[in-house]
Amino acid sequence: MAIREKILSTIISCFKRHGAVTIDTPVFELKELLQENYGEEAKLIYDLEDQGGEMLSLRYDLTVPFARFLAMNKIKRCKRYHIAKVYRRDSPSIKRGRFREFIQCDFDIAGQYDPMIPDAECLKVIHEILTAMQVGDFLIKINDRRILQGIFTICGIPEIKFERICSTLDKLDKISWEEVKNEMILEDGISPECVNRISEYVQLHGGQCLIEKLLKDPKLAQNRLAMEGLEDMKLLFEYLTLFGIVDQVSLHLSLARGLAYYTGVIYEAVLLCQKHGHLNESLSVSSVAGGGRYDELVAKFGSKRHKVPCVGLSIGVERIFSIIEQNNEMAKEKIRTTETQVLVATPQKNFLTIRMKLISELWNSGIKAEMLYKKNPRLLEQLQYCEETGIPLAIIIGEQELNDGVVKLRDVVTRKEVNVPQEHFIEEIKRRLEKHNT
Amino acid sequence: MAIREKILSTIISCFKRHGAVTIDTPVFELKELLQENYGEEAKLIYDLEDQGGEMLSLRYDLTVPFARFLAMNKIKRCKRYHIAKVYRRDSPSIKRGRFREFIQCDFDIAGQYDPMIPDAECLKVIHEILTAMQVGDFLIKINDRRILQGIFTICGIPEIKFERICSTLDKLDKISWEEVKNEMILEDGISPECVNRISEYVQLHGGQCLIEKLLKDPKLAQNRLAMEGLEDMKLLFEYLTLFGIVDQVSLHLSLARGLAYYTGVIYEAVLLCQKHGHLNESLSVSSVAGGGRYDELVAKFGSKRHKVPCVGLSIGVERIFSIIEQNNEMAKEKIRTTETQVLVATPQKNFLTIRMKLISELWNSGIKAEMLYKKNPRLLEQLQYCEETGIPLAIIIGEQELNDGVVKLRDVVTRKEVNVPQEHFIEEIKRRLEKHNT
Numbered sequence: 001m002a003i004r005e006k007i008l009s010t011i012i013s014c015f016k017r018h019g020a021v022t023i024d025t026p027v028f029e030l031k032e033l034l035q036e037n038y039g040e041e042a043k044l045i046y047d048l049e050d051q052g053g054e055m056l057s058l059r060y061d062l063t064v065p066f067a068r069f070l071a072m073n074k075i076k077r078c079k080r081y082h083i084a085k086v087y088r089r090d091s092p093s094i095k096r097g098r099f100r101e102f103i104q105c106d107f108d109i110a111g112q113y114d115p116m117i118p119d120a121e122c123l124k125v126i127h128e129i130l131t132a133m134q135v136g137d138f139l140i141k142i143n144d145r146r147i148l149q150g151i152f153t154i155c156g157i158p159e160i161k162f163e164r165i166c167s168t169l170d171k172l173d174k175i176s177w178e179e180v181k182n183e184m185i186l187e188d189g190i191s192p193e194c195v196n197r198i199s200e201y202v203q204l205h206g207g208q209c210l211i212e213k214l215l216k217d218p219k220l221a222q223n224r225l226a227m228e229g230l231e232d233m234k235l236l237f238e239y240l241t242l243f244g245i246v247d248q249v250s251l252h253l254s255l256a257r258g259l260a261y262y263t264g265v266i267y268e269a270v271l272l273c274q275k276h277g278h279l280n281e282s283l284s285v286s287s288v289a290g291g292g293r294y295d296e297l298v299a300k301f302g303s304k305r306h307k308v309p310c311v312g313l314s315i316g317v318e319r320i321f322s323i324i325e326q327n328n329e330m331a332k333e334k335i336r337t338t339e340t341q342v343l344v345a346t347p348q349k350n351f352l353t354i355r356m357k358l359i360s361e362l363w364n365s366g367i368k369a370e371m372l373y374k375k376n377p378r379l380l381e382q383l384q385y386c387e388e389t390g391i392p393l394a395i396i397i398g399e400q401e402l403n404d405g406v407v408k409l410r411d412v413v414t415r416k417e418v419n420v421p422q423e424h425f426i427e428e429i430k431r432r433l434e435k436h437n438t
Numbered sequence: 439m440a441i442r443e444k445i446l447s448t449i450i451s452c453f454k455r456h457g458a459v460t461i462d463t464p465v466f467e468l469k470e471l472l473q474e475n476y477g478e479e480a481k482l483i484y485d486l487e488d489q490g491g492e493m494l495s496l497r498y499d500l501t502v503p504f505a506r507f508l509a510m511n512k513i514k515r516c517k518r519y520h521i522a523k524v525y526r527r528d529s530p531s532i533k534r535g536r537f538r539e540f541i542q543c544d545f546d547i548a549g550q551y552d553p554m555i556p557d558a559e560c561l562k563v564i565h566e567i568l569t570a571m572q573v574g575d576f577l578i579k580i581n582d583r584r585i586l587q588g589i590f591t592i593c594g595i596p597e598i599k600f601e602r603i604c605s606t607l608d609k610l611d612k613i614s615w616e617e618v619k620n621e622m623i624l625e626d627g628i629s630p631e632c633v634n635r636i637s638e639y640v641q642l643h644g645g646q647c648l649i650e651k652l653l654k655d656p657k658l659a660q661n662r663l664a665m666e667g668l669e670d671m672k673l674l675f676e677y678l679t680l681f682g683i684v685d686q687v688s689l690h691l692s693l694a695r696g697l698a699y700y701t702g703v704i705y706e707a708v709l710l711c712q713k714h715g716h717l718n719e720s721l722s723v724s725s726v727a728g729g730g731r732y733d734e735l736v737a738k739f740g741s742k743r744h745k746v747p748c749v750g751l752s753i754g755v756e757r758i759f760s761i762i763e764q765n766n767e768m769a770k771e772k773i774r775t776t777e778t779q780v781l782v783a784t785p786q787k788n789f790l791t792i793r794m795k796l797i798s799e800l801w802n803s804g805i806k807a808e809m810l811y812k813k814n815p816r817l818l819e820q821l822q823y824c825e826e827t828g829i830p831l832a833i834i835i836g837e838q839e840l841n842d843g844v845v846k847l848r849d850v851v852t853r854k855e856v857n858v859p860q861e862h863f864i865e866e867i868k869r870r871l872e873k874h875n876t
Contacts, residue, residue, distance in 0.1 A: 001459065001462060002459070016776070016777050017801055017805070017806045017807070018806075018807075019776050019807070019808035020776070021440070021775045021776050024442075026539050027523065027525075046487075047487040048484060048487060048496075049485040049486060049488075050487075051485060051527060058486075085465065089491075101464050101465060109811075113811035113812065114811060114813045117794075120794075121811075124798070128801065239794060242791055243798045244798060337459045338454070338457050338458070338459055339454050352552075352555075353676075353680055356558075356677060356680040356681065360562070360680065360681045360682060363455055363456070364566075364682075367455070369455070369456075369457070373547075373551035373552060373555040374551065374552050374555075
């Protein structure tokens with residue numbers, strides 16, 4: 001939990017740095033409203049029992065509730081983050097960071113703005129967070145649903161099969177290209193010729209050069225949607241250059257993302273290599289962040305005229321937890337679970353009341369302090385508690401100190417002790433803690 | 439949300455100051471396990487639909503899941519806090535801070551310790567939090583289930599009715615003593631003589647003098663349980679004196695608390711009077727914190743031999759939100775919803791790329807910055823955005839500044855502007871923000 005707290009606070013501070021507010025939506029949504037929006041995945045939604053009242057389900061992600069919130073409250077612009085639990089009736093896998101209840105960390109920008117500026121900021125946010133996490137090298141794969149649709153069209157795939165083909169393509173992080181091709185032919189009913197034509201495109205990946213090349217592709221040039229997507233992609237890459245993150249971003253024409261609601265740019269961040277050789281393979285290939293543009297979702301929940309274009313991202317924080325925990329375990333790093341700064345201790349019997357007075361003064365001064373809940377604890381036990389839990393300072397009071405009007409201040413690591421006049425001990429502790437922090 | 443965040447962070451920092459770790463338990467519990475532990479209130483539990491697998495319900499509070507967690511993991515000692523949502527199929531009332539989904543803030547100390555030391559700390563934690571909230575004067579009412587049971591016994595109430603009578607007494611914050619008396623006679627089937635005898639006791643309240651008086655009460659003296667409770671209460675008041683909070687604590691023999699699992703000390707904090715005349719009555723009488731000792735709950739969930747005495751508290755944070763929001767509305771205080779420190783602005787067209795480069799530098803230096811997502815926004819619009827959202831600083835870059843190698847730094851409130859060399863603008867902003875914070 002201490003690691004999780006630290007990771008979440010890093011993520012929150014990045015979201016705030018980008019001017020986002022937090023909005024909380026309920027864990028329940030109307031069952032009906034959820035069933036419609038996740039395609040095949042809807043079977044994983046948790047429903048509540050009918051105990052009278054509305055038919056409710058537990059939220060499956062934070063995007064649909066956000067869009068519902070914008071629609072209901074007729075909000076036209078909003079930059080929000082939301083860190084909360086979502087629920088899926090899935091087969092859990094702790095190693096891969098896959099659970100039935102897990103935290104999502106979402107950041108979204110809603111509103112009609114000039115093209116690609118919010119999209120570039122979302123990629124910058126992912127980049128800042130993954131850099132801060134120190135999980136090693138990463139790559140942000142990027143694509144655009146319009147480019148994909150253009151490719152599908154010129155390859156002769158009927159429009160009705162676009163969504164299906166996106167889902168199949170999305171399996172590329174789990175199965176090989178050969179297997180995906182087979183599935184397209186055998187299960188999705190696409191002709192081998194079509195699949196071969198798609199194959200030529202979706203294996204391409206690269207940066208600004210690839211975009212220039214595709215813009216000149218004579219077949220793609222006939223498709224208005226693909227050209228729109230490519231022009232935007234070109235602009236986006238210019239912005240990413242200004243943000244200094246273009247080297248970690250790459251256009252991957254195979255990136256499709258499973259969810260149906262995306263309408264434009266889509267992206268997914270993957271970790272590139274093992275850090276200190278610790279990551280096992282299953283982790284190193286999975287995506288740790290993703291997102292994209294969904295311009296039509298808000299209009300689905302309210303008035304058709306209340307259109308609010310949105311772009312957002314989700315940090316795969318459970319996977320990041322797993323990776324960082326594994327790294328820590330390997331490095332045998334000891335993580336403190338509390339933040340306690342001072343233990344109030346005594347070597348003698350019948351000093352409980354004095355200890356209680358002293359600890360009360362510490363708490364009232366905002367210092368994090370503990371004492372053992374025993375009338376007469378042994379000194380050794382108290383000092384061991386400091387060492388076990390990583391408390392850096394102990395104040396020790398006994399007969400001698402009481403008579404001299406001092407408290408003994410002990411540095412737990414160096415074991416050095418000094419006497420400090422009782423009227424100055426708070427100041428002295430604060431001074432030491434400050435030094436300790438810098 | 440901004441107010442909520444601030445309140446929660448105050449509460450968390452108090453919990454951490456007292457050395458607590460946070461533990462997260464799932465939002466689901468086994469249906470069976472919840473049904474048994476809330477008596478009559480169990481009808482308010484939300485159940486999940488049977489979709490295969492276990493029969494689950496949503497957690498009703500954080501205490502039962504904590505006790506279940508200690509039992510399952512065979513933990514003997516733990517000081518934890520947990521801030522999370524709980525669910526009740528209740529009639530919501532926004533004014534009174536009563537919802538179907540709401541946050542609970544719990545702090546509990548589990549373990550076998552010397553008497554009343556953890557109990558005193560729980561009261562100190564409540565005192566520190568309510569003081570920090572600045573919601574006006576408050577009183578912590580305190581009682582002990584053992585004293586109550588002793589009183590019931592010597593008043594001739596059969597043991598089988600104790601729980602029932604506790605529930606009835608608990609209504610005293612909603613209905614008058616006369617009505618409670620009637621309910622005891624008419625609904626709980628207690629004789630008027632018994633009720634009169636109880637009446638004499640439960641109307642008593644006071645401090646250490648009352649405890650001394652009760653210790654000498656000849657009838658109570660015959661009841662071992664009551665005497666145990668009173669001796670502990672005496673000790674507790676000594677500790678509260680050492681903690682300097684005894685003036686806000688008062689023994690109220692009418693305090694019963696509804697939940698069945700309490701076994702010793704119980705307490706409830708109420709706000710005493712209106713602050714600035716803002717509170718409406720329904721709020722001013724309701725409790726804002728409560729808790730008590732539950733020594734038997736852990737053993738119910740695991741091995742009977744794994745007994746872990748616990749004491750804890752819960753902050754009624756939704757009520758505190760309502761009160762502080764009402765106070766703010768009355769005071770017409772404007773609350774900032776974001777923490778953005780700098781807006782990157784321009785008076786001229788075609789400065790988007792320059793703005794993007796500058797904002798990227800700000801973000802990379804950890805400064806909270808925004809810009810408008812427009813290629814060519816008007817300067818007035820940009821400055822108005824600062825004023826509306828409370829952003830204290832703007833950096834303005836145009837042709838002139840670009841040629842001079844400077845940026846213009848504008849203090850939004852005073853409207854003073856100075857030019858700062860481009861290579862120093864980050865430093866200068868950091869210096870100003872630091873000054874701003876102190």
